[in-house]
Amino acid sequence: MGKAFAVVLVIITIISTAIFIFHGQLLWLPEDISAHGHGIDHQLMETMAGSGFLFVLSQILLGIFVWQSSDRAEGWKFKTFPGGARPMVVSAIVVVGLEILALSFVGSKVWAGIYLTPPEPDSMHIDVQAGQFAFYFRYAGPDGKFGGLHPDKIDEANGNFFGLDPANDEAARDDVVVATMAIPVNRPIFLTMHSKDVIHSFYVRELRLQQDIVPGLLIPLHFTATKTGKFEIVCTQLCGLGHYEMKAYLEVMPQDKFDDWMKQQEANQ
C-alpha cells in the first residue's frame, strides 16, 4: 500500500511538472508584446524554477520516506530523522527565506517599474470607459483636450457612451470615441480608466497587464506595445451576467497606419 502510494505520488509529480515544460509554448505563456513584460516573464520563470524545485523535492522525499516505512518488520523500533527537527527548521528558513528575499527584491522592482512610475511625458493619452458589458475608448482629437464627463448625459442608444456634452463643451466636440483600441507600436501609451457602473478590469494577456477599473475613480495605467497585431482586451472582474463576453480588441499598428486610422475615425465622428 505504501509502495503504491509512493509510486502514484512520483508519477503525479513527474506528469505535473512535465506538462508545465513540454508544451507548445514554455509554461503555456502567450507571446509578450510589451516593453515591461520581459521583467514579469523573467520573474515568473525564476519563481517557477525555485518553487518547481521545492515541489518536486518535497513530493519525492515524501514518496521515498513512505516507501521505506511501508512494510517494516514486526517490533520495528522507529528511527528519528538525523538531527531531529533542527535541519527541517533551518533548511526551511534558509532556503525559503533566501528565495523570498531574492524574489521580493527583483519582483518589487518589476512591479514598481510598471505601477509606481509616472507615464512618459510624450505618452499618447487614451481615456477608457468600461460598462456592462463593453469597453469604449476615447481619443482627445485635434485639440488634444478631453471633454468633461456627465453621467446623467450617458445615452447608449445614441452612442453617447461617455456622457459627453458637445453642446456646451468645446473640448468634447472633437473627441474620438471608438470600440476598438488602436495604438501605434513602440509609442508610450497612457490610459485613464473609469467605469460607469460596476467594477470591471482591463486585462491584456500579451501586455502582461491587469488593472481593475473602480467606479468613481480615475485609474491610471501606462505601457508600451512593442509588437504589432490584434489582441483581446477582456474583463477579469466579475461584473454581471455578461461578464464572460465583455471584451474589446487592441490593435497595435505602425505609426503611419495608425495615423490613417485616426483620420478615418475623426471623419466618422
Add this chain to the structure above:
Amino acid sequence: MDVSELDATIHAGHAGMEESPYGIPSGKLAMWCFVLSDAVTFSAVLFAYGYLRIGSPDWSTPFTFVPSVLNGLVMTFVLLTSGLTMLAAVEAAKAGRTAAGTRWLWATCALGALFAGMHLMEWRHMIEEGWRLFQNPLGGSVEFGAAFFCITGLHLLHVLGGVCALAVIALGFHRQRYNSIDVEVLGIYWHFVDLVWMFVFPLVYLMNAR
C-alpha cells in the same frame, strides 16, 4: 452543579482541574473575549468612517457647541456616572450587600435609559433638521449622516442591550438567582459601552464641530 460552585471548582485551584491562566471565572473570561471582538467591530466601523471622510473633499462639520456638543457632553456625563454607579453595584455585590447592590444596579439601569433617551431626542432633532442616512441638508457629503447614524446607532444598540441586561440581572440578583460574579461580568460589559463612547464622542461629535 451550581454556577458559583463550578466556578469555584475551576478557579480556586480545585484538585480536579488545571488552574486557569487568568484565575478568573469563565464567564468573565468570555466577557473579556467578547469585549475584545466587539472592540474590533467598533474599530472597523470607525475606520470605515475615517476612510470615507478622507475620501470626501466636501465633508460637512455641522455641530455647533449649543446644542449638539453640549448635549454630547451631558450624555458623556450621564454615561460616565452610570459607570460609577455600576462600580458601586459591583463593590456592594462583592461585599454581599444584596439590597445596596440591587439599588445601584437599578440606578445604573436608569442612567443608561436616560442616556438612550437623550440620544434618541438628539436623533429626532437631527432628523427634523433633514439629516438622513442618505441625505445632508447642508449639501455636503451624504456620508456624514450615514456614518453618524450608523456609529451612534451601533453604540445605542449596545446601550439598550446593556439596559435590558441590567434590569434582568438586577431582578435576578435581588432574588439571589445571580451572584456577584454575574454582576461583575455585566459591569465589564457596561464599562466597555462607556469606553466605546469615549471614542465616539471625540471622533463623531468633536471632529465635526464648527
Add this chain to the structure above:
Amino acid sequence: MSEAAAHPAVHQHTAPTGFIRKYVFSVDHKIIGLQYYGLALVAVFVGMVLSWLMRIHLGWATFAIPGLHLLSSTGAPGNVMTPEYYLSLMTMHGTIMVFFVLTNAPFSGFGNYFLPIQVGAPDMAFPRMNMMSFWVTLVAFLVLMASFFVSDGPTIAGWTVYAPLSAVGKDAGPGLAMGQNLWAVAIAIFCVGQLLGSLNFIATTLDLRTKGMSLLRLPFSTWAWFITSVIGLLAFAVLLPACVLLILDRTAGTSFFIPGGLVVSDHLQPHTGGSPLLWQHLFWFFGHPEVYIAILPAIGIVSHILPAFMRKPLLGPRVIVGCMVAIGFLSYMVWGHHMFVSGMNPFSALLFSVPTLIITIPATIATLLWIGSVYGAKLRFTSASLFCLGFISVFISGGISGFFLAQPSIDTYLHATYFVVAHFHFVMAVAAIFAIFAGTYFWMPKMIGRMMNETLGQIHFWITFVGVYCIFMPMHYLGLAGNVRRYAAFTDDFLVPLIPVHQFITIAALVTGAAQFIFLFNLIWTRFRGPKAPDNPWNATSLEWSTTSPPPFDNFGGRQLVVHHEAYEYGVAGSAGDYVMQTSPEVVKPQ
C-alpha cells in the same frame, strides 16, 4: 452576550431524557458536534452538485442537463444553463463551501465534539451558548438556501460580493435583488454563530483542562482549534459590520460602498460618495484570516492523526504549534494580496507582498516536519493515514503556487485566472477536505461507536487523491495561458482552444465527485451496520481514547481524569508497551 454573563458554565451531569432535549435542542457538545458535522455534510454535497453543474456547463456550454429546469426554470430554459445562472451557482458553491463546510466541519464540528474531551472536560464552558451557536448557524444556512427559491434566484456577485455590483440592487442584474439581500443576512447571522462558538472554545480550552493537562500537553488538534477560535473571534467581528453596512447600502439608501454618478442599466443611481474599495478592505480583512480558519484545524487534525499511524511522535511538536501561532498572526498582515490589481495604492501591494511570502516559511517548516517524521516510521495504512499523507501532498502542491500569487509583479498576470482557482482549491479546499476525511475515518468509531469500512475507505481515497490532481493541476496550465476565471463560457479567441482541457477537468470532477458517494454510503452503512468499535481502536494516546465509544453524556462517566504524559508518546523507549496513554499513570524511565 448577556447569556454568557447570566449563566457562566452551567453543567448538568445527568443526561436529559426525551428525544427533543437529547438530540435536537441538546446542550451536549457531542450532539452539537454531530449536528455541525451533519450540516457540513449536507452542505458539502449541495456544493459538490453545484460544482458538477458548473463544470458540465464549462465543458459543454450548450449541453442540456436533464432536469435542470426543476432547479430553476428561469435559470435553465430547456435545461441549458444561462450565464447568470452559472454565476449564481458559482457564488453559492463558494459561499456554501467556505462558510458551511470548511469552517463548520473541521472547526465547529470536530472541535465541538473533541475539544472538551481532549482537555478532559465534561462539556463546553457554556453549553447553552454552544447550542445557540449551532442553531444560529443552521438559520444562516437556511436563509442562504432560501435564495434558491426567490424569484430572481441567488446572487451572481461571487462569494466575495464585490460592491457596487452587490450593492446597487436589481439594476445590476438578476439575483442582485432579494438573492443578494438573503446572502448578506445569512452571512451576518453566520458571523454571530461563529463568535459565540469562538468564545466557547477559548473559555473551554483555558478553563476546563483536567488536572495535569498543561497547555503544552494539549494535542495539536486542540491547539489548532484554540488558535482558530482566536482568529475567528477577531475576523468575524469585522465581517459582521461589513455585512450590515452592505445591507444598509442595499435597503436604507446609504452609500458606504457606492460612489456617485453610477449609471447601471441606464438608471443614474441615487448614491454618492462611497468607495467600492472599502468593501474589499473590510471583506478581505476578514477573508484572509478565514482561509486560515479553514486550514489551521486541518493542520492540527493531521498532526494529531499521523503519529497514531506512524507509531512515533512528530518531529518538533513545539515547533509545529509555533508554526500554527505564527500563521495565525501573519494571517492578519496579508489581506491586501487579494487586492494587488484592485486599484489599491500600489505601494500597499509591496507592503502586503512581503508578509505573504513570509507565511510560506512556517508552512514549509510544518510540511518538512511532517515529511521528516515519516522517515523511519512504521506506517500503518488505513483510510485515515492515507488521507493524512494525501493532505501533505496536496498542501505542498497548493502552497507552492502561493509563491507566484504572493508577488504583485506576477499576480498582475495571473490574478483572476484559473491559476488562482487551482491555488486556493488545493491549499484551502482540497487540503482541508482531506483532513476532514482523515478525521472522519479516524474519529467516527469514537463518535458513533462503529468502525468504518476500510476497503470502501481506501477505494474512496485512491479515486479522490488521483481525481483532485486531475482536476486542479490542469487549472495551473490554464491560468498560465491566461484563462480568466468566473466566465460562464469561453468565447474569447484565445480561450476557445483551451476548452478541451476544461472538458478533461469536467470528466475528472464528475468521477471524483461520484467517488464521494462511496464515502457517504460508507458513513451511513457504518452508522447502522458497522461492527462495534472498541474504546481505542488505533492504540492512540490522547484523552478521547480513554473513554467509551461513544462517550457517555459527561464524557468520562463521572471519572475525574488525571493527565500524566505528553499527547503523543508512541514507541517510547523505557516504556513497557508501544505507546503510553496520556492518562496512564505509568512512569516512563528517561533514557
Add this chain to the structure above:
Amino acid sequence: MSVQGAALGPGMKFFVAVWIALMCIVGVEVIVTYQHLPPRQLLVWLLLLAFLEAGVAAWYFMHLKYERAALTWSLLPALVFVVFMMDHIWPDAFRLASLRLLSH
C-alpha cells in the same frame, strides 16, 4: 487571587476620583476642539486624549489593574495588533481622494 476575581478594590472614594479625572479629560477634549487647530492636529490630540481616557477606564473601572497581568498581556496586544493592521487602509484612503473622478 480569590474566586471573586477582583475582590480587593481600592474602595469607592478612589473610583470617584478616577471618575472626576475622566470628566476632566472630556473637558480638555472639548477645550482642544475649540482651539481651531487644523483637522489632522485636532485628530491627533483627540485620539491621544481618547486613548488616555479609555486606558484609565479599562485599567480602573474595568478592573484590569486588579486582574493578573496575564489578562492584560493577552487582550491588549491582540487588539493593538489588529487595529494596527487595519491601518493598512490609510495609504489607500488618501490616494482615493486624489483619484476621485467626479465632484461627488
